[in-house]
Amino acid sequence: MTVPTLTGDLRTGVLPEDAVIVRARGVTKRFGGLVAVNSVDFDIPRGAIVSLIGPNGAGKTTFFNMITGAYTPTDGEISFDGKALITKSRNRVRSKKPHEVTALGIGRTFQNIRLFGTMSTLDNVRVGLHVHMRSHWWDAVLRTPGMRAEEQASIDRGMELLELVGLETRADVWARNLPYGDQRRLEIARALATKPQLLLLDEPTAGMNSSETAEMTSFIRRLREELQLTVLLIEHDMRVVMGISDRVTVLDYGEVIAEGTPADVRANPRVIEAYLGRGAAAGA
Amino acid sequence: MTAPTASTPQTKPIKPGVIGWLGSLADAAMAAPGAYRQALRRHRRRTIILTVLLILAVIYPVINREFFQAYNRSSSFPLPFPEDAVVTFMMIFCIMAIGLNIVAGFAGLLDLGYVAFYALGAYTAAFLASPHFGSVSLVLFSNVPPGFPGIHLPFWMLVPLGFAVAATFGVLLGAPTLRLRGDYLAIVTLGFGEIVPVVFKNLSAVNLDFGPIHLVNANLTGGNLGINPIDPPRFFGISFGSSSGIAAVYLGMILLVGAIVIARNLERSRMGRAWMAIREDEIAAEMMGVNLVRTKLLAFGLGASFAGVAGVMQSSYQGVTTSDFFMFSTSILILIMIILGGIGNIWGVIVGALTLTFLDKTFLPYLGQRFQAISPDLPNPSQFNFLIFGILLVVMMRFRPEGFIPSRQRAAELRHAPAGQAIGSAAVMGDAALASEELADTLAAEQVVEVETEAAVAADEAAEAEPPKDTP
Numbered sequence: 001m002t003v004p005t006l007t008g009d010l011r012t013g014v015l016p017e018d019a020v021i022v023r024a025r026g027v028t029k030r031f032g033g034l035v036a037v038n039s040v041d042f043d044i045p046r047g048a049i050v051s052l053i054g055p056n057g058a059g060k061t062t063f064f065n066m067i068t069g070a071y072t073p074t075d076g077e078i079s080f081d082g083k084a085l086i087t088k089s090r091n092r093v094r095s096k097k098p099h100e101v102t103a104l105g106i107g108r109t110f111q112n113i114r115l116f117g118t119m120s121t122l123d124n125v126r127v128g129l130h131v132h133m134r135s136h137w138w139d140a141v142l143r144t145p146g147m148r149a150e151e152q153a154s155i156d157r158g159m160e161l162l163e164l165v166g167l168e169t170r171a172d173v174w175a176r177n178l179p180y181g182d183q184r185r186l187e188i189a190r191a192l193a194t195k196p197q198l199l200l201l202d203e204p205t206a207g208m209n210s211s212e213t214a215e216m217t218s219f220i221r222r223l224r225e226e227l228q229l230t231v232l233l234i235e236h237d238m239r240v241v242m243g244i245s246d247r248v249t250v251l252d253y254g255e256v257i258a259e260g261t262p263a264d265v266r267a268n269p270r271v272i273e274a275y276l277g278r279g280a281a282a283g284a
Numbered sequence: 285m286t287a288p289t290a291s292t293p294q295t296k297p298i299k300p301g302v303i304g305w306l307g308s309l310a311d312a313a314m315a316a317p318g319a320y321r322q323a324l325r326r327h328r329r330r331t332i333i334l335t336v337l338l339i340l341a342v343i344y345p346v347i348n349r350e351f352f353q354a355y356n357r358s359s360s361f362p363l364p365f366p367e368d369a370v371v372t373f374m375m376i377f378c379i380m381a382i383g384l385n386i387v388a389g390f391a392g393l394l395d396l397g398y399v400a401f402y403a404l405g406a407y408t409a410a411f412l413a414s415p416h417f418g419s420v421s422l423v424l425f426s427n428v429p430p431g432f433p434g435i436h437l438p439f440w441m442l443v444p445l446g447f448a449v450a451a452t453f454g455v456l457l458g459a460p461t462l463r464l465r466g467d468y469l470a471i472v473t474l475g476f477g478e479i480v481p482v483v484f485k486n487l488s489a490v491n492l493d494f495g496p497i498h499l500v501n502a503n504l505t506g507g508n509l510g511i512n513p514i515d516p517p518r519f520f521g522i523s524f525g526s527s528s529g530i531a532a533v534y535l536g537m538i539l540l541v542g543a544i545v546i547a548r549n550l551e552r553s554r555m556g557r558a559w560m561a562i563r564e565d566e567i568a569a570e571m572m573g574v575n576l577v578r579t580k581l582l583a584f585g586l587g588a589s590f591a592g593v594a595g596v597m598q599s600s601y602q603g604v605t606t607s608d609f610f611m612f613s614t615s616i617l618i619l620i621m622i623i624l625g626g627i628g629n630i631w632g633v634i635v636g637a638l639t640l641t642f643l644d645k646t647f648l649p650y651l652g653q654r655f656q657a658i659s660p661d662l663p664n665p666s667q668f669n670f671l672i673f674g675i676l677l678v679v680m681m682r683f684r685p686e687g688f689i690p691s692r693q694r695a696a697e698l699r700h701a702p703a704g705q706a707i708g709s710a711a712v713m714g715d716a717a718l719a720s721e722e723l724a725d726t727l728a729a730e731q732v733v734e735v736e737t738e739a740a741v742a743a744d745e746a747a748e749a750e751p752p753k754d755t756p
Contacts, residue, residue, distance in 0.1 A: 068571060102573035114568035116561050126554075127561045131573025133554045137582055140553030141546050145308045147553070154554075194573050 010050075010247040011259050012043040017082075021046045021198055021230050022067065027076035029062050029254075036062040038254040039076070044198065049224055049231045051241045053265075054251035055274055060234045061111060063251070064200055067232075068108050069098040080104055081197065103131050107196030109187040111203050111234070117176035121167055121186055124175050125158040128193025161189040165219075181212050185219075192223075198230045199223065205237050213237060217244055242266065250274065341537075345371055345530040364650035366642060368529045372601055374641045375536025376594045379543045381621045381637035382630060383590025386547060388619070389628040389691070390556060391583035392563030394470045396615055397457070397477020401588035403610035404453050405446035405595020407484055410511035410605045412437045412445065427518045439517035439524075442596045443539070450592025451585040453480075458584030462577055465566075477615050485607035510606025517600045525603055532601050539597060543590055547630050550586065559583055613670065617644070620673050624680055626687030635688050644669055 009015075017023070022044040029037040037059040044050050052060045065071040067078060069085065072095040078085045083104060085096050096104075107128075116124050133154060139147035162168045165185040170178065175186060184204060191199060204220065205213040217240050223229050235241050241248060242262040250258040250265060252274040258265050265271055323331045345368065352365035366374070380402060387395045410416065413426070415434035423429075426436040437445070461472045488507025492499040505511070516525025517535055524535040550556050558579045561569035570576050599605035617640060625636020644666075652664035665672060680687070 070567070070571070097575075098570045099573045099575045102571065108571055110568065110571075114565050116564035116568065119557070119560055119564060123557055123560075127557050127569065127574065128572050130554055130558055130561075135554060137550065137553070137555050137586065140549050140555055142305060143308075143549055145304045148308070151553070190572060 010045050010048060010261075012041050012249075012256075015043060015045050019046055020044065022078065022080050022232070024067075024078045025076060027063070027066060027078060028074045029059070029066060029071060030074045036254050037066070037073075037251075040251070040254070040256055042249065042256070044230055044232055045247070047224065047228065047230055048246040049220065049233065049244050051233045051235055051245040051248045052251060053235065053238075053241055053248060054257075058251040058274075059254040060251055061202060062254075064108070064202060064232075064234060066095070067101075068106060068200065069095050069101040071095070080106060099131065102194050102196075105195065105197040106200065107191035107194045107198070108200035109184070109191050109202055109204060111206065113180075113183050113187055115175035115183055115186060115190070118174055120172050121162060121175055121178065122155070122158050122171040124186060124190050125161050125193045126154050128161075128190040129154045129157060131194055158193065161193055162186075164192070165189040181208060184208070184216070188219075188223075192227070196229065198232065200232045202234045203236060204233070205235065205240055213240060216240075220244060345533040345537075349530055362650075364642075364647045366646040368533055369526060370641065370645045371530075372526075372532045372536050373598075373645060374638050375533065375540045376597050376601075377618065377621065377641045378540050378634050378637040379536075379594040379597070380591050380618050381625070381633040382543045382547045383587045383594070384618050385587075385622050385627065385630065385633045386550065386559075386590070387583050387587035389622060389633070390551065390563065391559040391580065391587075393461075393580065393583060394466065394473070395584075395587070396470045396474040396612075396619070397480075398473075398588075398591055398618055399610045399612065399615040400457070400477045400480035401450040401454060401591035402595045402598070402614065403480050403484060403607070404450050404588075405592035406599040406605040406609065407505065407511070407595070408446045408449045408592070409442045409596040409599040410506075410514050411435065413439075413442060413515040413600065414511050414513060416506065416511045426515065427521065428515060436515055439515075439519070439596075439600055442600065443593055446592040446596035447589040448592075450595070451589040454585040454588025455581050457588075458581045461584075462580055474612070474615075477612060481607040481610040484610075506606070508606065508608075510604060510608075511599075512604035514599050514603050514605065516603060517597075524601070526601055536597060536601075539593060543593070544630060544634075547590075551630070555579070555582060616670075617673070620677055622687075623677065624687055626690040628691035629687070629689055632687050632689035632691065639688075640673070643672070648672065 020043045022042070024040060024042040027037055027040045027042070028035065040059075040063065042063070052063065054060055062071065066073050067080075067085070072093055073086060075093065076086065080101070081104065085101060085104075087094050116127060119127070133150055135144070135147040135150050159168060159171065162171055165188060167178075167182060167186060167189065170182065175183065178186060188199075188201070188204070201220070205216050208216060220231060220233070221244050224231055233241070233245070245262050248258075248260065248262050248265040249256055250268075250271050252270075257270045257274060258268040260268070320331075348365060348371065349368065352363070353367070356362040356365055380398070383401075384395065384398050387393050387398070412435050414436075415432070417435055418433035420435065421431055421433050422435045423432060424436065425438045425441065427438075428436040457473065457476050461469050464472060484505045485508060487504040490499045490502045490504055492502075516523045516528070517532070518524065522528075522531065524532045526532065558569065558574045561572070561574055562576065562579060566576065569579075598609070618637075621636040621640045622633040623636070624640065625634065626632025648666035648669055652666045655662035655664065
């Protein structure tokens with residue numbers, strides 16, 4: 001896969017179809033009377049780092065959950081790498097199941113860390129490898145050579161991924177006993193184990209101090225460069241967002257209110273209004 | 285954090301198929317002595333203890349018969365040594381405990397109706413190795429004379445059949461419960477556990493006219509009387525039935541070793557990790573690519589299959605099976621076994637099963653006899669077995685909630701879980717403690733009902749004995 005050049009206008013609807021990895025059109029999610037996401041159009045350019053920002057309750061995580069299949073949209077279309085994730089028959093909207101979406105190549109982390117607490121660090125990563133392993137239960141019962149080779153390969157690959165995030169010395173430690181920053185990195189390693197093309201990071205620097213945040217920022221940038229990943233980021237820390245994003249999309253009350261380069265968005269009066277209120281926007 | 289590296293998993297070339305597997309088995313067998321010497325060097329004490337325990341387990345049935353039972357027969361003060369039949373049942377209950385541990389221990393799905401699969405296995409053997417369906421005669425690889433009424437399959441065929449039948453029903457039960465968790469799952473499985481024995485009890489006079497099926501007063505399951513005689517297991521002309529003494533114990537031991545190996549291999553596989561991931565965090569597991577439907581159904585199916593094999597062993601060994609053997613109390617008994625022993629740990633649940641079977645079938649009756657010998661007015665502890673197990677469970681929850689031999693994981697959860705965070709096993713244990721209390725109530729209520737029913741029957745009979753006055 002070649003990484004396309006990421007110069008020029010990266011806004012939704014501008015790039016040709018093959019340069020876009022996720023394409024969402026008219027995506028709406030209603031929870032009863034509440035419209036959490038309202039008719040959002042959204043493209044993620046291949047190889048880009050795109051940030052989704054917005055005040056609390058703007059619908060960022062809901063949008064995330066619709067891409068990963070955790071929620072089925074009320075309406076709209078989402079395709080990933082040219083494959084439709086949402087299908088409509090008559091009036092019924094169906095979404096691919098989360099494990100199917102994972103198998104297609106979307107990995108994610110969680111806002112509040114969700115590791116498998118009493119499994120070892122290595123086994124957490126190996127659960128991420130599960131989706132690409134092929135041995136059946138009868139292979140496990142008989143311990144066939146193929147199954148054992150696959151297990152060994154999963155250990156080797158798991159250790160590589162732990163090395164990548166700097167946790168190789170803690171392979172036998174339970175995930176719940178790791179310090180907070182390590183748990184965040186383990187979540188990324190586990191997501192990488194699913195061999196994603198697109199990595200969804202839900203507030204990866206939440207609760208980190210400034211040096212940890214800087215380290216995470218450069219790590220995300222390196223992931224994109226060295227593993228040719230596309231990254232969609234939900235983030236509240238504006239230094240992170242402005243520092244690494246190729247494009248920023250701002251949601252407010254479930255609608256896209258601004259989209260563009262970090263500099264564009266920063267200067268957009270509607271964004272300032274959404275974050276700081278009308279008076280501040282008028283003063284700016 | 286270091287730089288990303290390319291993935292180059294090192295694997296040696298593998299011969300495909302059965303030959304490769306046999307070859308690797310041979311490799312493992314060749315490597316075994318070396319591996320044992322290495323284990324002896326590394327964990328000297330542990331290896332020696334395990335070896336001694338293993339040898340003791342293998343020779344125990346002989347010692348039990350030759351010395352312990354002999355002592356009991358000749359002594360005026362007998363000690364609680366288990367009979368051969370009890371030791372056989374220890375093997376059967378160990379197999380079931382290992383199976384339930386897959387569902388409740390590995391995957392964290394509380395199953396209160398596990399006895400249903402035991403019943404399905406037992407009736408599978410009863411149908412396929414007894415004169416019950418006397419209008420046909422099908423004798424296949426069996427020691428029974430040709431032309432003998434009924435279907436007669438050999439034991440080695442019944443074991444995989446019991447496995448398959450129970451696994452199929454495990455999947456069938458699992459399917460509607462997939463969306464349920466915790467308490468709700470427990471209630472549905474509880475219902476299934478009640479339905480299956482009742483179905484077997486009531487299909488004794490079936491009238492059915494449905495499409496091509498015409499049944500008139502068909503006795504499918506033997507009703508209250510159950511089915512007997514069931515062919516004993518037989519290999520090379522030797523019977524392994526209830527009259528065979530320790531031969532049956534060794535047959536049970538072989539099945540148990542098979543169960544241990546299968547459960548261990550599953551635990552250390554992709555499926556075992558997926559089960560544990562579901563137990564820890566179902567949503568995260570699904571997001572990491574674990575197919576919840578398939579993984580849960582597999583846990584239900586494989587867990588149930590162990591009970592199916594145990595059921596085949598039970599009915600073949602005892603030569604009789606009736607629906608009374610498969611009460612709700614048996615489900616709870618097995619659940620108590622795995623909780624006391626250490627849920628999640630195969631060795632723990634085996635210890636739990638051995639202990640509880642011993643208490644239930646040997647020690648409490650023995651105490652009862654001793655008490656009776658002192659005074660006939662003293663209570664018989666074996667009538668209060670569930671009260672005693674309930675107290676035992678409560679005491680264990682207070683002082684050692686992780687069980688006799690806990691899994692490392694469960695111990696950590698229960699000892700160090702933050703307050704207010706009810707995690708899988710803790711919830712399971714709480715439910716079980718609750719269930720055993722409820723069971724005590726239910727049993728008490730049932731006894732009352734039985735007494736009332738008897739009274740009603742007696743009244744009816746009295747009424748019938750008196751001829752009605754206005755009959756022509």
